[in-house]
Amino acid sequence: MEVIKNGITGTETLTVDLLGGAFALEGPPAVQNPNPSARTSFRAADRLSGMLLGSAIGDALGMPVRGLDNRLTKQAIERLGGVRHFVAPQPHVLRSLRRLRPGCWTDSTQLTLQTTRSLLKKSDVDYDDIAQAMVHAFENFELRGWDTTTKQSCRRLSQGTHRLRSGKLHGCGNAVAARIAPIAAWTFMQGEDRQQLLEHCFHYGVMTHHDVRAITGAYLIGLLIRDALAAPRRWDPSPNRYAELIEEAKWAETILSHRLGRPEDLLSRHLEELEDALDCSSVELADFCQGAESYACHSVSYVIALLCGRSWDFEEAIIATVNGGGDTDTNAAMVGAVVGAAVGTKKLPRQLLERLEEVEVIRGLGEKYAGVF
């Protein structure tokens, strides 16, 4: 029997020692991952820029209503007649967002771009360099809605704590899932498999969030990014994708629990509870997800149910996501990254692109990133 403690192996069938017992764990169905170079219709620059821009647009759409009290968030959405455009921050929003102008994005975009810069600079997933890039952002950027878990962990990294020990124990928020897109895209472009994606999610996630739920959430969003890049320029999930992702979540939770300890609550259980609600509206889904606030089990399950429930046009997807309330900017950043990666830059709404903060910087970063492969 092979007991996995420190590494996730590259084999499809893993034998693990789980809670004192031993059994063979079959890997879930493999993700379709065609070689992009073999597909003439695939333009990496268009898709990777679409992913980064889509994430930033979703973040900026949700920013003006992102507060700590979801009751006030929902009231603000109602007052605005639903959020459909970039608007000014509403009175209840997080203090660090109140001075932003319409079209500005927040923490998840700051760190997604910062992660992309590291991948570009090193032409590799270099965890030490990514940790340094996070610290640089923490010390030099305006901290727009940064979660306490990420701030505390970056402070520990800056003080010399090793990245395997810097993350907050039980840090179970959605922040890692919200910034995983460039790393998931790396695995797709390089033809890496699911085990390698999970390994990256572990090392990337644990530097801030030492928790199975936060990292499983990142893994599942990463799989959806890979689906999006493999898709023919539209977001049209297969009918059984949601059920497959529940199995993927269980598989990741089993492996991650060996390294991080098994939490009482698990993302896979939340996904199972939502399985019959995939055709509900975003408002109803958010209610089923306890408001879709920043806890990974609530936020990521909301995003996955929305994405897997039907095919989506980009603009419809991010508008529906924000108007469900909760962690509006982070939820829409995840949805925007996935649908943006599927449709590419040319199908992003021009009226939002024109008003997005640093749109050409983000587009250029996506194009340069594509040049790595």
Ligand SMILES: [Mg+2]
């Ligand atoms: Mg944010």
